[in-house]
Amino acid sequence: MDGTVNIYMRPIEGVTVTIDLDSIKIVGFLDRIKVPAPKGDGTDYRGSQQSPPFSPSLNRITSVQPDGPSFTLSGHLVRWGSWEFHLGFDVRAGTIISLASVLDVDKGNFRRVLYRGYILELFVPYMDLTEEWYYRTFFDAGEYGLGLSAVPLQPSTDCPANAVFLDAYLAAHDGSPVKMSNVFCIFERYAGDILWQHTEVGIPGKVITEVRPEVSLVVRMVSTVANYDYIVDWEFTQSGSIRLKVQTYHICVVCCLWLVLVNLILVGLTGLLKVRGSVYTHMDQISDEEYGILVAENTIGSRHDHFLTYHLDLDIDGEANSFLKLTLQMTKVDAQESPRRSYWKVISEKAKTESDARIRLGLDQAELLFVNPSKRTRVGNTIGYRPTASRILC
Numbered sequence: 175m176d177g178t179v180n181i182y183m184r185p186i187e188g189v190t191v192t193i194d195l196d197s198i199k200i201v202g203f204l205d206r207i208k209v210p211a212p213k214g215d216g217t218d219y220r221g222s223q224q225s226p227p228f229s230p231s232l233n234r235i236t237s238v239q240p241d242g243p244s245f246t247l248s249g250h251l252v253r254w255g256s257w258e259f260h261l262g263f264d265v266r267a268g269t270i271i272s273l274a275s276v277l278d279v280d281k282g283n284f285r286r287v288l289y290r291g292y293i294l295e296l297f298v299p300y301m302d303l304t305e306e307w308y309y310r311t312f313f314d315a316g317e318y319g320l321g322l323s324a325v326p327l328q329p330s331t332d333c334p335a336n337a338v339f340l341d342a343y344l345a346a347h348d349g350s351p352v353k354m355s356n357v358f359c360i361f362e363r364y365a366g367d368i369l370w371q372h373t374e375v376g377i378p379g380k381v382i383t384e385v386r387p388e389v390s391l392v393v394r395m396v397s398t399v400a401n402y403d404y405i406v407d408w409e410f411t412q413s414g415s416i417r418l419k420v421q422t423y424h425i426c427v428v429c430c431l432w433l434v435l436v437n438l439i440l441v442g443l444t445g446l447l448k449v450r451g452s453v454y455t456h457m458d459q460i461s462d463e464e465y466g467i468l469v470a471e472n473t474i475g476s477r478h479d480h481f482l483t484y485h486l487d488l489d490i491d492g493e494a495n496s497f498l499k500l501t502l503q504m505t506k507v508d509a510q511e512s513p514r515r516s517y518w519k520v521i522s523e524k525a526k527t528e529s530d531a532r533i534r535l536g537l538d539q540a541e542l543l544f545v546n547p548s549k550r551t552r553v554g555n556t557i558g559y560r561p562t563a564s565r566i567l568c
């Protein structure tokens with residue numbers, strides 16, 4: 175360990191052991207290459223081991239709700255503001271949100287948005303063809319289990335001071351129940367942001383300002399899969415959107431992934447980088463790509479992806495939903511019609527088959543909508559939910 179607890183920064187490269195799991199015997203052993211193990215120096219991530227500290231310290235900060243939280247828990251049913259949903263735990267998927275509904279204040283009834291949603295898989299393939307790395311194509315949900323890998327959340331660090339914690343149970347291999355403490359925290363988040371604001375100065379003699387604060391409800395789970403720590407937040411907002419956020423920042427920041435489906439969904443990845451030992455100590459010695467970036471002497475941060483796929487069974491105001499793709503079409507204008515030469519209008523396409531619904535997320539201007547074609551607003555507009563996604567790979 176060379177004086178560090180960051181065992182991932184001390185890889186021993188070139189050694190492959192093949193084990194017959196039926197006989198529990200080593201049937202193959204390969205010691206292919208000799209690569210120096212990177213030094214442990216400077217790799218310990220604990221603040222207590224760092225000198226000088228990684229940033230100047232700030233004054234204490236906390237969230238206080240003098241009247242207590244605004245949400246209620248009835249078993250696994252969560253009620254907050256206009257929202258109501260069921261919170262479930264699954265060994266493989268981790269958090270499962272079901273029966274999420276919004277209260278229609280005018281009608282006095284709940285209207286369904288999401289029948290059930292969860293992370294279906296989290297695929298992490300490494301872009302390295304060497305003997306000891308080519309097979310590293312992990313399924314973090316299916317092979318490790320996001321629920322099974324959930325860690326107990328610590329009050330006031332993993333979750334703010336106003337959080338409420340929930341335990342979960344799973345069945346062990348012999349069928350006996352195993353309690354996992356504090357796997358969920360639920361809290362109301364207020365980060366000083368504005369939900370809605372307008373200042374009106376157009377009325378003579380008056381200045382009217384109306385502001386509503388952005389307060390949301392977060393359900394959090396942290397799953398630690400070896401070197402990665404995934405922070406999975408389901409966030410419900412007062413404007414009716416659901417965000418599912420998964421983020422992972424690896425220390426050293428070779429890979430960072432940020433996948434966001436705002437309005438419908440968002441996930442946090444954090445933790446440590448998976449590195450490969452190398453003979454190189456400076457980029458000048460490297461002529462080819464080497465499957466990664468030299469992040470320290472003898473240490474290559476391996477290039478890889480985190481692909482998140484979601485199971486989202488939507489019930490937008492009922493079960494019969496359609497998927498619409500709205501694109502912008504540039505339209506030329508006749509000189510007699512208007513002094514303008516062009517404008518854009520919206521073209522709506524409804525997916526008739528699954529293949530029609532396939533989309534390639536990218537920079538194309540498109541608005542995606544899940545609608546309930548049998549329901550309309552008072553003025554006849556379609557009722558729906560809009561998923562948005564953004565992806566940054568750095």
Ligand SMILES: [Cu+2]
Nearest residue numbers: 424429478480
């Ligand atoms: Cu990564």
